[in-house]
Amino acid sequence: MRAMWCGFALGVIVLQRQAALPGWGAWVALVLATVLGATWAAWALGGAAPADESHVGLSCGRRRRMASGWAAVWFAAACAGFGYAAWRAETRLAEALPAAWEARNIAISGYISSLPSYGASGASFLFRVESWEKHKAATPLPHLIQLSWVAREAPLPPLVPGARWRLAVRLKRPHGNGNFGLRDTEAALLARGVRAIGYVSDPGHAVRLPVDATGVGVRIERARAALRARIDAVLGDAPHRGIVIALATGAQDAISDADRRLMRNTGTSHLVAISGLHLAFVAGLAGWVAGALWRRARWRGVDAPLIVPAQKVAVAGALLAAGVYAALAGFNVPVQRALWMLMVVALALFAGRELARSHVLAWALGLVLLRDPWAVTAAGFWLSFCAVAAILFAASGVPRLHRDAPQDASADAADPLHDRTDPFAGPAERAGAVRRLAAMALPPDDWRGAMRRLASRLGDSARVQWAVTLALAPLTAYWFAQIPLIGPLANAFAIPWVSMLVAPLVIASAAMPAPVDALALRAAHTCLDWLVVALSALEGLPWAVLRLPQPGAWPLACAAVGVVWWLAPRGWPMRWIAPFTWLPLLVPAPTGPPPGAFRLTALDIGQGTSVLVETARHRLLFDAGPGPESTQAGERIVVPYLQAHGIGRLDALMISHDDSDHSGGAQAVFDGVDVEAFVAGILPAHPLWASARTRGAQTVRCAAGQRWRWDGVDFEVLWPDPGPLAGKPNAHCCVLRVTTAASVAPEAQDGRVSALIAADIEAGVERTLVARDPERLRAQVLVVPHHGSRSSSTEPFLDSVWPLVAIFQVGYLNRFHHPHPGVYARYAARDIVLARSDADGAARVEARPGALAVERFRDTQRRYWMDPPTQD
Incomplete structure (x- = not known):
């Protein structure tokens, strides 16, 4: 079953990476491939050795036949997973708004x-x-x-x-x-x-x-809403109220930005989401209570355990409580994984079958993807399953306790430790049970026995924490562009603190009547206060967080090999090589353009402007998009984009003018990355000046005539003129021209490539710039003025710039109706390569002396759920 479900998951993952769903021809090929793979697997494995026959004793031909059979199982399951996910996608996409x-x-x-x-x-x-x-x-x-x-x-x-x-x-x-x-x-x-x-x-x-x-779903949502209302009534505006709500209902919208940032930087974000850890606590507590009550119950003079074993009643109680709690949590992926694992174990127990933990995890993987094939696109799926897989893999390498045991089978059967382990446990769990029983066999007054028990538990906990931290580090770098180095230490006390104090109080409050529930909620919030104080102290350490650019497939694959190598059982050969496999992840190669060239990325932030210009060793951000007053694109998109690409420091942040769709996200940029210089076309009283000085940035008002060179690339400000800013903001916004070095190719005439970022200038400023020096406006790349409004992009201006590429930064169905159809047609009539963020997503331009390349997000990163691209 492990091979089948893992192959099924592989097929689902491959489907979610496709640019289009399969057509009828691909469906026919897919069905034939599935049938052929299943047939081959049945033939190859049907005549395999019995279950108790050692694989070592098989002939070479039989081993090859079995290997081909298991490969066919993977292949057939992958085809089935691909087809199932495609069918679900077609069904869901059939519903569409005209x-x-x-x-x-x-x-x-x-x-x-x-x-x-x-x-x-x-x-x-x-x-x-x-x-x-x-x-x-x-x-x-x-x-x-x-x-x-x-x-x-x-x-x-x-x-x-x-x-x-x-x-x-x-x-x-x-x-x-x-x-x-x-x-x-x-x-x-x-x-x-x-x-x-x-x-x-x-x-x-x-x-x-x-x-x-x-309906059941509505009743569940009403219960969640009632529980949230109770928490709101008790805690009011308490600073950590959002964490309490998240632990009770799974809703994380009330968590403050400060708490969210603190837990992300300390690697404790999993504690605020109802995860398998919390569900296991609820299930364990409910199972213990149900079993204890059942052992003391009698039915018509007969002890209840004689009718139904107390172990099965405990498992049923645990399963029922876990299902209720999972419903309150909204059935997120980590909760689903834990719930399915518990259900599989319960069914195995009721059926009297022994099941390895890896099979339980594989069943949970398949059941999660059967319910939601799109779970593989979320970070929670990978973090949850990889964490459990890492624990099981690391535990498989814990050596068994060697004791002086009798040599014959009868004496071994008489050993009081024989068959005292969990029938569902794997080798590591059995070994752990043996160690605990051996420690318990020591005299109770022997302090050395207590120390051994403590050391054993601490060692197991440390190994588990090390395995989880190591396994999730590459995924954390991929999804969040950072590795919280302080995470193991923070989780060492945060996990037991939340699991033993905060979560039980929150969960118990849901079953308590008023006003007792208020006491539990306030106690939980007080415990969170103390936890936040401790985590804040750790976050302040200079080495607490390692920020990395988002790794590609090759660094991730190398790091995954290193994880397996590190966590392999003792005695694995050449374990000292494992750290070196992490070098592509921890020491990424430079991603900037070569000297003399630049990269311009016009971000898709909706209605607004934000353009990143990169040279070999310098970064400039032109505008930061909308802020809290609108879509919060500065916090949601601009800062995460910078961090995902390893940009923790900007050499310059240029804010063109004081319109919220250009300057609103600047404060989020100050909070998220270091800024060396702040250049802006805003009034002296604007609060951004004070914010920049507070963070140690050099402040300069942009003015025509300013020039500088980075890595052979020339930057020049063309507007506004020096002097006091007058008129409306669009009349004095900054205009920036970026130019590569000259080409050294003898056939190229100069070969310089320029980009003009025109912000929100309108027809009056365009006429002034054209009259002043039309040659200085010449640029191959133009970030269209004022989002393509009717008041800009005049014919003389376009004739002077004469761009090869024009980028419209506009919001999808924006209320301003940008770009204006007449203006857009004006660009299209000139055979210009057009990119508009509402249809194409972000646009990336690679400009080198004598060469120009354009990449549009929805062209190269297309997925089947995206609308078809627009035609130029």
Whole structure:
């Protein structure tokens, strides 16, 4: 079963990397390959040796036959996994919002199907559509959509799961920002079954329908909402209220940014998510209580354990409690993994079968992917399964305890330690049980026995923590661009603190009546206060976090080999080589362009501007996108992009002018990376100047005539003129020109390649620049002025720049309707290569002397769930 489920998972993973779903020809080939693989596996393994025959004793031909049979099992299972995931994807993608319905008022009726997530301006929730009033479509319409309800003139109404509403909404197809190296939010929406997103466009005329929805899912969500309301009522605005809510309901939207950053930097983020650790605690406690009560129960004068063994009752109680707790947690992937493992073990126990832990993990892997084939696109899937796999693999190398045992079988059978281990345990668990029983055999008054027991448990805990930290380090670097070096020490006390104090108090409060539950919740919050103080002290250490660029496939593969080598059983040959396999991960090769060249990346941040310019050893960020007042793109996209690409320091942050879609994310950049120089076209009283000086950045107001050279690349500011800033912000925003070194090729005439970043200049500034020096405007790459608005990109300006590539940074279905159709047609008529962030995602330009290359995210990173690309 291990080979089958692992092959199935491989097929699912391969499908989620495809740019398109298979056509009918590929389906025929897939079915034939599955049948052939299964047939070969049945033939090759059908005549294999009996289960008790040693593989060593097989003939060479029989071993080759068995190897080919297991390879066929992997192949057939991978084809089946690929086909299953493709079928699920086709079924889900069949529901689609017609493109003509986007950004229009649509009347719908349905009910709230999830626990609402509250923010500063309103709430968001999943809405199950029961009817599209006065609207018909040729294709199936989405049944599940994600809505935002913004509190404007009136406060939010009670948004209770199951409540039916008639709403006027504006929707759009699922669309996420596409940036190199960052998570794909479209995949997350697809995994949740969300096929349209939007907002309530007319809250004043929303109608609450009289009959609420019923059903198991709605009841669960109502229970979660009621539990959250109780916590809110008790803790109010307590600083760590969000962690308590996360531990109780699995909802993490209330966790503060400070707490989230602290736990990420100390490697303790897993503690705030309801994970397998918390579910195991609940299941273990419930199983112990159920077993203890059953052992003392009697039925008609007969002891209850004589009717049903207490062990089975304990397992059933543990399974029931785990299922309830998993429902409250929202069935995230780590919880699913732990729940499926518990269910498989319970079924094996009830059936009287012995099952290895690796088989249990394989069954959990298959069941998770059967329920959600898109789980492989989330970090939680990899972190959860790899952590458990690392524990099992590392434990398999723990040596058994060697004792002076009798030599004959009868004496061994008489050994009091014989058959005292868990029948479901693997070699490591059996060895651990033997060590514990051996320690317990010592005289109770022997202090050396107590020390041995303590040392044994500490050693096992340290080995487990080491294995998990080592195994998850490459994944942490890939998903979060950092490795918390302080993680093992922080988890050494944070795990028992949360598991033994905080989580039990939070869980117990859910079953306590008022006002006793308030005492438990306040005690849990006090324990969190103390934990945060300790973690903050560790976070302040200079070596607490190692930040790395997001590794590619080759460094990850090398690090994975090193993990296996390090955690292999004792006696594994040449273990000293293992650390060297981590060098590609820990010491990445330089990724910047060569001297004399530059790389320009126009990020997809929605409606706004943020452009990263890289030379061989320097980095400049031009604008930082929207901030908290809008989409928080600076915090959500710009800073994570910098960190994912190993940019922890900017040589310059240039903010063109004081429009929120350009300057709003600057504060997040200051908080996330070091800034050497701050150059801006904003008024002297703007708070960003003070923020830059506080962080030790050099401050300069941008003005025409400023020039500098980095690594052979020339930078020049063309606008605004020196002197006091006057007029509206668009009239004095910074304009930057970047130029490569001259080409050394004899056939090239100069060969310089330039890029012009024009911010939000309008027709008046364009005319001034053209009249002043049209040759200085010449550039092969143009970041289009003012997002392609009608007030910019005049004909004389385009004639002077004469770009080969034009980049529009615009939001998907933005309310300004940028770019203006007439302006866009003006660019298209000049046969310019066009890239627009709403359709193409981020655009990356590699400019070298005499050479120019353009890469669009949705061209090179396309996945089957993305809408088809637009044609130039």
